[in-house]
Structures are given as structure tokens and as C-alpha cells.
Amino acid sequence: MDTILNQIIHGLMLGVMYSLVAVGFTLFFGVLNLVQFAHGEIFMVGAFLGLIILNLLHSFLGIDSPAILLLICFIGSSALTALFGLLFGRITIRPIKDAPPVIALLTTLGAGISIRFFVMAFYPAGSQPQNFPGYLPDWQTEVHGVLLRFDSLFILVGGILLILGTYLFINKTKMGIAMRAVAQDRETASMMGVNINRVIDTTFVVSGVLAACAGIFNGLYYRQIIFDMGAIYGVIGFSAAVIGGLGSILGAIVGGFLFALLASFTSAFIPGGSAYRFVTAFAFLIFVLVIMPKGILQASRGKRET
Amino acid sequence: MSSHTLKELLLVVCCLVISWALFIAVLLITNLFLVFAVILVAGLVIYGFSRWERGKASIVQAFQRQSRFAQVSMIVIFLCLPFILRSSPYWILILTLAILWIIVALGINIQFGSAGIINLGAAAFYGVGAYTAGMFATRLGTPPLLNLLLGAVMSTIVGSLLFIPLLKTKSHYLALVTIAFVMAFHNLLNNAEWLGGAQGIVGIPLMSVAGYSFTQEIKIWGLKLPSQANFYYLALLLGGLLGAASWRLWNSWVGLTWNSINEGTGDELSAKCMGVTAGRWSMIAFTIGNFYIGLAGAFYSHMTTFISPPDITFYQSLLFLSAVILGGVDSIPGVCLAAVLLVILPEKLRAFQQYWVMFFGIILVLMLILRRKGLIPARIRSYMRGIRPTSESLKTPGGPR
Numbered sequence: 001m002d003t004i005l006n007q008i009i010h011g012l013m014l015g016v017m018y019s020l021v022a023v024g025f026t027l028f029f030g031v032l033n034l035v036q037f038a039h040g041e042i043f044m045v046g047a048f049l050g051l052i053i054l055n056l057l058h059s060f061l062g063i064d065s066p067a068i069l070l071l072i073c074f075i076g077s078s079a080l081t082a083l084f085g086l087l088f089g090r091i092t093i094r095p096i097k098d099a100p101p102v103i104a105l106l107t108t109l110g111a112g113i114s115i116r117f118f119v120m121a122f123y124p125a126g127s128q129p130q131n132f133p134g135y136l137p138d139w140q141t142e143v144h145g146v147l148l149r150f151d152s153l154f155i156l157v158g159g160i161l162l163i164l165g166t167y168l169f170i171n172k173t174k175m176g177i178a179m180r181a182v183a184q185d186r187e188t189a190s191m192m193g194v195n196i197n198r199v200i201d202t203t204f205v206v207s208g209v210l211a212a213c214a215g216i217f218n219g220l221y222y223r224q225i226i227f228d229m230g231a232i233y234g235v236i237g238f239s240a241a242v243i244g245g246l247g248s249i250l251g252a253i254v255g256g257f258l259f260a261l262l263a264s265f266t267s268a269f270i271p272g273g274s275a276y277r278f279v280t281a282f283a284f285l286i287f288v289l290v291i292m293p294k295g296i297l298q299a300s301r302g303k304r305e306t
Numbered sequence: 307m308s309s310h311t312l313k314e315l316l317l318v319v320c321c322l323v324i325s326w327a328l329f330i331a332v333l334l335i336t337n338l339f340l341v342f343a344v345i346l347v348a349g350l351v352i353y354g355f356s357r358w359e360r361g362k363a364s365i366v367q368a369f370q371r372q373s374r375f376a377q378v379s380m381i382v383i384f385l386c387l388p389f390i391l392r393s394s395p396y397w398i399l400i401l402t403l404a405i406l407w408i409i410v411a412l413g414i415n416i417q418f419g420s421a422g423i424i425n426l427g428a429a430a431f432y433g434v435g436a437y438t439a440g441m442f443a444t445r446l447g448t449p450p451l452l453n454l455l456l457g458a459v460m461s462t463i464v465g466s467l468l469f470i471p472l473l474k475t476k477s478h479y480l481a482l483v484t485i486a487f488v489m490a491f492h493n494l495l496n497n498a499e500w501l502g503g504a505q506g507i508v509g510i511p512l513m514s515v516a517g518y519s520f521t522q523e524i525k526i527w528g529l530k531l532p533s534q535a536n537f538y539y540l541a542l543l544l545g546g547l548l549g550a551a552s553w554r555l556w557n558s559w560v561g562l563t564w565n566s567i568n569e570g571t572g573d574e575l576s577a578k579c580m581g582v583t584a585g586r587w588s589m590i591a592f593t594i595g596n597f598y599i600g601l602a603g604a605f606y607s608h609m610t611t612f613i614s615p616p617d618i619t620f621y622q623s624l625l626f627l628s629a630v631i632l633g634g635v636d637s638i639p640g641v642c643l644a645a646v647l648l649v650i651l652p653e654k655l656r657a658f659q660q661y662w663v664m665f666f667g668i669i670l671v672l673m674l675i676l677r678r679k680g681l682i683p684a685r686i687r688s689y690m691r692g693i694r695p696t697s698e699s700l701k702t703p704g705g706p707r
Contacts, residue, residue, distance in 0.1 A: 113667040286483050
């Protein structure tokens, strides 16, 4: 029982990070109708920018208070990653806006690996894992045999707040409504006076912020980041978005948690399963796509034709 | 023989000699600046010709009229390459690897180029072929030639696991299925003890045919060829056979059927209305492609004597697929050229190894944005002798005249 609860907490914490990346994928798919496969690399860039900011603040300005450090790190990295995403979108995504989906997928894949190996080549000792300073307190407690760690709780709460914020942004603000309008029908939306290019830019900014926060969460939890971590996160985020149904935000969140819980349960309950956790998860993904080719939520609604 | 024919023959010989001389120069020159200079000269010459319409037209015409002569001389050049490169066995081995890549790229071209099935899991099928050959050779001691066949067949059998997703899903969903497949397969190989785990399979015997070991040197007419030439000739034979098969398929009604269900060149719905069983034909294309890829994988494991999980990654799949994209989707000569370039360039640019992948990504993106048809765009088929349809003539009612 306790192991189950512990695994659920661990799965939820992982699920938050997966969902943050998956929401980015689903936003891109909704607004641009393409799969932005370099999103995993934007996540990685976010984590590295966070690390650079932390190191700069700590060693040059001598700030020691963890709270201030983390606050500046989150804000700075989000802003810079959003800017990076914006530039990336203008350079690579705009020219292929109307290309067939497979071309878009391959273009973003190619752009993604250039970003990944750019970081490897130009970050000092970039091919090695980089230590991420653990500024979160080591506090932990046990409630009825369930181990609660401060960093897990921090990530869980922070991630849920971010997801809620995105949800409110998409549903309540004018820009969010414009984004949904473009997702439904680009031409009609532009006739109604929606500036398509600005909507695209906003999509890159929003997903960049989410990816940067997920990247820093990842660094804070594992205390280590490496240049190729975007690859696996990209595939997981995309898978989560697809399981939930591409284009649906709620679906991406559900998919992220499902994927994470599946992976963490496999590693806990199948003997020797921790090595095979992604095998199960990906097999499950293929299975879901076979019975519901357009994802769980999309299949039940059956509205969008892609 | 008329002077016109003579002129055309001379033109063909000139073109072949210049292009092969540049190619061999790039291989043999070790000074990087000189290599860059030669590549630059080659690029400028090709660009100049692509601009000079009359020159281009006369060259194309010469090659078309004297196609039999051009084919024979190409075969002779391929057979002679080891003699020219006999002082550097390393490059003979790299060329063998390039032929394996051509086989893989031709397989993917049948899947992605002709039938429009995006396969980002090619490395997994390559791995199935290589591991099957390795397991059979090390555990049961079956002869290598049989292992090549077993690897290819096993690859098609494993490919049939993906038949149901293949029929059910389309474009990026299908891409995701193949990505998930290669990731899960890599993970499995890394952990499965009976497959050697992270070490992979080591000590796979080298290729041998009916007792003839591939470790001995070839002696012809007093010339000694390094032992690597054995692999080159076998790969050339297999590549030639598979390439010819691939060409015949492309040029037949089968290739046309595949094009009709490809969302890039055709329309699945209209094809179905015309009586094309789309599902069956995509399964056939997928299976034939996997056969090619598995065969190349099996050959690879008998050439390098070991195979391990780092060779079988999603990134490797992307490299394989990009040979098709860079060369020209559904264009067999283009695919072959791009596969050779993708093997030789990273070898040549070893000094810049850590930047190579970055450059590769940038080149892929630039190609996709600026020249989506690839280095050598696919031609329109000509079914009537001597009549070459252009895209304009196809638009006129009644088809090509």
C-alpha cells in the first residue's frame, strides 16, 4: 500500500514535468497544425539557461538566498527561453507554415538536433552531465509511511499552478481566445481580425515559458542536466500529447500523468522493470494509437479532422 | 558510327571522368583545405551547369541516347574502384559502408518515397537484421550468406508487428508509432541479457562464402587488392541486384500504385475509388523496405564483427531517412548520391567531428525549406520508348504526347 502511494506521488511529480512539455506540443499542434519536434530541445535550452543564470548570480553577484536565486532563475530563464522560442519559430517554422505535416516534422527534427549539438559543442564540457545546484531544502517527512520530499511537493505545486495559469490564459484572455479561434479555423479567424503571426509568436512564448520551467524542475529534482535530455523528453511529451489527443490541452495533461504513472509503476512492480519502463510506456502508446488512432479525448469528441 | 554519336559518347566519357576524378580526389586528399577546395570546385561546376540550360540539355540528351554505354561504363568504374584505391583499404571499407547505406536508403525510399509511409524506425529494422545475423552466427554457427537472408526475413517479420498501427494511423501519428518502436527497441536491447545487453554481440565471424574467407587478399593479374575489397565486391553485387529490383519496381505499375496512395504525390481516397487496395499495398511497400534494411544490417554485423545498442538509435533512423530527403524523395539516383555523401562527409570531416551533427541538422533544415525536391529531383516516368513527358505535357488532356 505504501509503495503504491509512494509511486503515485513520484508518478504525479514526473507527470507534472511531462505535462508541461506535452501542453507545449498540443498548443503548437492546435495553432499551427504541425508537430514541433524541437520542443524537447527548447526544454533543454530552458534548463541550461537556468543553470547559467544560477551560476552567474551565485559566483558574480554573490547572492546566497535560495529563494531569491530561484525566483530570478525561473523568471530569467522563462523570459530568455521564450525569446529563443520566438526566434526559432520565426526562422524555421514560418517558412514551412503551409507545408505537408511530414515535412514540418522533419524540419523541426533537424532543427532540434542542431540545437542539441550546438549546446554540446559550445557549452563548456558540454558533452558531460552538468551538476545543477540543489537550492531546495532537503526537508522531508513521513506521513503514514508515505515519504514526502520538499522538492517533489515544490514541483507538484509549482507545476499545477503553471498548468492552471495556462488554462486560464487560454480560456479567459483575449489572446487565448484568439489562439483557440486560430486552432479551430485559421482562415475564418484571420477574417475576424485575428493577427495570425502574433498568435503564432504567442504560442512560442507560452510553450517556451512552460518548457523552461519544466527544465528547471527537472534540474532541481535530478540535480543533473545533460545536452541530450531533450530527446527523450521531446518524445515523451509528444507521446503524452498524442495519447491525450493532439490539440486538446486537458488531453495533454491527462496523457502526461498517464505516461508518468505507467513508467513509475512499471519500475516499481515488475521485477527488473525499471530498465524496461519506457518499453512498457511506448508499447502502451502504440496500443492506444491502434485502438484510438486520434487519442483518448479526441476520439471521444471526434470533432477535428486532421 | 556518325560524328553525332561520337560526340555524344565523348561527352558522356568526359562527364564520367570529371565527376569520378573529383570524387576520388576528395577521398584520397588528406589536406582539409584542398578537400574543401575540390568540393567547392565541384559545387561550382554543378551549379554552373544547372544554370546553363543548353549545356545541361545536351548532356542529359547524350546520357539518354547512350544510356547503355553509360551504364556499362559506370559498372566498369565501380568494379575498378578498389584497384584505384588499393593503397588505402580504409576507404574501400568506407565505400562498402556507403553501399550498405544505399541499400538502407533504397528500402526507406520504397516506404517513404514511393508509398509515403514515414518510417523513423529504420535503425530498429537495421538492428533486427544485424542482431539476427549475429545471434545465428555466434550461437548456431550458420553460414554468413544464410544469415544475410535470415536477418532480412526476420526484419520483415518484426516489421509485420507494426502492420496494424500502419493500417490504422496516418502521417505524424504513424511517425510517432515508428519513433516509439525504435526507442522501445533500443531500450530492450540495452537491457536484454540474452542479446548481450549494453555490450551487444561481439565476435561475430567475418563474412565468408562457401569456404572462401574474406580475410585473404585478392590477387588479379599480379595486382594485390587488400582483403577489404572482398566485402566491397559482395556489397556491390547485393547493392546492384537490390538497386535494379528497386528501379524495376519504381518504373512499373507497382511504383505507380504506391505513388497513388502516397499523400504527397497522390490521393488515397481517389486511389481506393479506382480499386487500389491501399492497405495491402502499404503493407507490401513496408515489408519490401524492411527486407532491404534488414539485409544491410546483417551484412554490417558480418563486416564489423560486432553490433551494439549505440548503433540503433532514433538519431540513426533520422540519418537514414534524411538520405531520402536530401537526395530527392522517390528519386533513386538522388537517394544513392545522398547516402554516399552522408557516409563520406562525416569521415572526411573527422577533424570537425563535434560540429558535424550540428551542420547536418542545419543542412537538413535548409534543404527542406529551400529545395524540398532534393539534390536530384524525381523524374516523371516514361512508359513509351523515346518519349519523355514533362510536367507541362502531363497537364494537357489526353496525357503525354
